[in-house]
Amino acid sequence: MLDLDPILTVLAWASLAAFAAGLGVLPRAVLGRLPRAVLGWGNALAAGLMLGVAFVLLTEGLPTGIGYGALGGALGVGVVLFTHALTGTAELDLNALDDLDPAYGYQVVLVNTLHAAWEGVAIGAAMLVSVPFGVSMAVALAIHNVPEAMVLTEILAGRGVRLTHAAALAVGANLNQVMMAVVTFAVVSAAPAALPWVVGLAVGALLQLLLSELLPESYHQAGHTSIALVALLAMGMVVAFHGATP
Amino acid sequence: MAALQGLPDVALVFVYALVTALATGLGAVPFYFVKTISERFVAYSNAIAAGLMAGASFGLVSEGSGHGRLETLGGAVLGVLFILGTQRVLGDHDEEELVFGAATGESARRMLLMLVVMTVHSFSEGVAVGVSFGGGMTLATLITVAIAIHNVPEGVAITAVMRPRGVSVTKCAGWSIVSSLPQPLMAVPAFLFVEAFRPALPWGLGFAAGAMLFMVLVELLPEAYHQGRRARVATLTTLSIISMVLFQRLL
Numbered sequence: 148m149l150d151l152d153p154i155l156t157v158l159a160w161a162s163l164a165a166f167a168a169g170l171g172v173l174p175r176a177v178l179g180r181l182p183r184a185v186l187g188w189g190n191a192l193a194a195g196l197m198l199g200v201a202f203v204l205l206t207e208g209l210p211t212g213i214g215y216g217a218l219g220g221a222l223g224v225g226v227v228l229f230t231h232a233l234t235g236t237a238e239l240d241l242n243a244l245d246d247l248d249p250a251y252g253y254q255v256v257l258v259n260t261l262h263a264a265w266e267g268v269a270i271g272a273a274m275l276v277s278v279p280f281g282v283s284m285a286v287a288l289a290i291h292n293v294p295e296a297m298v299l300t301e302i303l304a305g306r307g308v309r310l311t312h313a314a315a316l317a318v319g320a321n322l323n324q325v326m327m328a329v330v331t332f333a334v335v336s337a338a339p340a341a342l343p344w345v346v347g348l349a350v351g352a353l354l355q356l357l358l359s360e361l362l363p364e365s366y367h368q369a370g371h372t373s374i375a376l377v378a379l380l381a382m383g384m385v386v387a388f389h390g391a392t393p
Numbered sequence: 394m395a396a397l398q399g400l401p402d403v404a405l406v407f408v409y410a411l412v413t414a415l416a417t418g419l420g421a422v423p424f425y426f427v428k429t430i431s432e433r434f435v436a437y438s439n440a441i442a443a444g445l446m447a448g449a450s451f452g453l454v455s456e457g458s459g460h461g462r463l464e465t466l467g468g469a470v471l472g473v474l475f476i477l478g479t480q481r482v483l484g485d486h487d488e489e490e491l492v493f494g495a496a497t498g499e500s501a502r503r504m505l506l507m508l509v510v511m512t513v514h515s516f517s518e519g520v521a522v523g524v525s526f527g528g529g530m531t532l533a534t535l536i537t538v539a540i541a542i543h544n545v546p547e548g549v550a551i552t553a554v555m556r557p558r559g560v561s562v563t564k565c566a567g568w569s570i571v572s573s574l575p576q577p578l579m580a581v582p583a584f585l586f587v588e589a590f591r592p593a594l595p596w597g598l599g600f601a602a603g604a605m606l607f608m609v610l611v612e613l614l615p616e617a618y619h620q621g622r623r624a625r626v627a628t629l630t631t632l633s634i635i636s637m638v639l640f641q642r643l644l
């Protein structure tokens with residue numbers, strides 16, 4: 148890994164995260180139609196891992212420039228609100244299994260695609276903080292992509308989409324994660340002063356996304372106690388195993 | 394930082410934790426002017442409280458990690474188990490049962506149950522204030538402010554349940570404060586404990602963070618989503634988390 152060009156390192160780990168999404172079809176392939184509570188725990192797992200990533204980025208990824216980081220965070224929230232408004236998905240039920248309107252399928256894939264782009268920014272920013280840190284964030288987001296794709300598969304399969312196609316769509320929706328990770332890394336390498344802004348941007352967007360897309364759905368699908376436990380456990384794992392920062 | 398106010402002593406810990414308890418009484422104040430408070434307003438207050446509590450927990454975890462990452466996480470597990478345990482002891486009340494607004498026209502038992510639940514919650518919040526002094530004055534101020542602000546909507550919730558049953562606003566304020574009195578009472582022994590046994594500090598910081606984060610996820614956020622628009626809840630919570638971390642760094 149050390150011999151790789153830094154951009155290749157980012158490319159490799161971000162790709163791993165994106166392709167991990169393909170594994171999300173396995174629960175449906177093996178078990179068939181999933182119980183609602185399982186979807187809730189999947190959402191909670193995805194939310195907790197994302198919360199963990201946002202937490203370590205916020206508390207350790209900003210050794211300097213916390214003020215710019217906070218401004219970047221507010222900007223991240225603003226951009227997510229804007230894209231949700233633009234795509235008409237701000238208050239959309241993201242886990243409607245029985246909505247067979249063709250427009251709904253596109254909207255859900257679009258939401259997943261926009262969501263994945265921010266995770267790419269987070270991976271790119273974390274790699275700039277330090278490589279071990281960036282790798283651990285990429286691994287956390289790779290695991291996060293699995294339950295996220297599991298929920299997407301459940302929606303797509305309910306609409307008659309074949310599982311191989313669902314897997315391809317899940318990976319496809321995450322490909323811009325790879326692109327955003329590489330672009331973020333390259334741009335901020337060239338302009339290091341932007342790092343606190345970009346770390347803040349990623350934190351603000353990640354928090355806004357997990358709080359508006361993942362958690363609200365999960366509370367409808369399983370009991371509050373189990374949702375809170377799954378999310379906290381996932382967050383704790385990220386905090387426990389995240390790689391060193393300089 | 395600690396040098397600013399001299400060494401934090403028992404009296405200071407008590408006063409800080411008393412401030413958080415008194416803040417609960419502020420939740421009754423709006424009822425002097427209005428009969429009911431809109432559910433949306435309470436939802437967004439809960440969203441802000443959730444963000445402040447989560448941001449404060451982030452502060453506790455990063456302070457604790459400096460003393461030992463695994464000990465902090467061990468403490469967090471204990472904090473979660475403590476809240477789970479109190480939920481069990483208080484009986485399997487339905488999670489929806491204590492949601493603000495769902496309480497109208499119900500038995501007095503619910504009023505009592507609500508007070509008991511809030512009082513038990515206050516235990517871990519008192520522990521949080523106490524142990525945070527072990528991490529220095531900045532952390533202590535951060536945690537105190539977060540818990541004090543979080544207590545205000547708790548007071549609103551208590552008053553909203555008691556007021557329609559003919560309890561006076563002053564008495565509602567009084568009961569709200571009573572529900573938070575465990576805070577000063579628990580803060581002092583928690584503080585003395587981590588001062589006497591320094592190795593216990595990351596455990597204590599983790600305990601407080603785990604208990605607070607669990608309450609955010611099991612109560613504050615679901616209640617906020619229940620009555621509010623989720624994009625707005627998300628924005629208020631996110632900005633509160635970021636402000637809290639910013640506030641801690643700049644202080």
Ligand SMILES: [Zn+2]
Nearest residue numbers: 262266291295
């Ligand atoms: Zn995601």
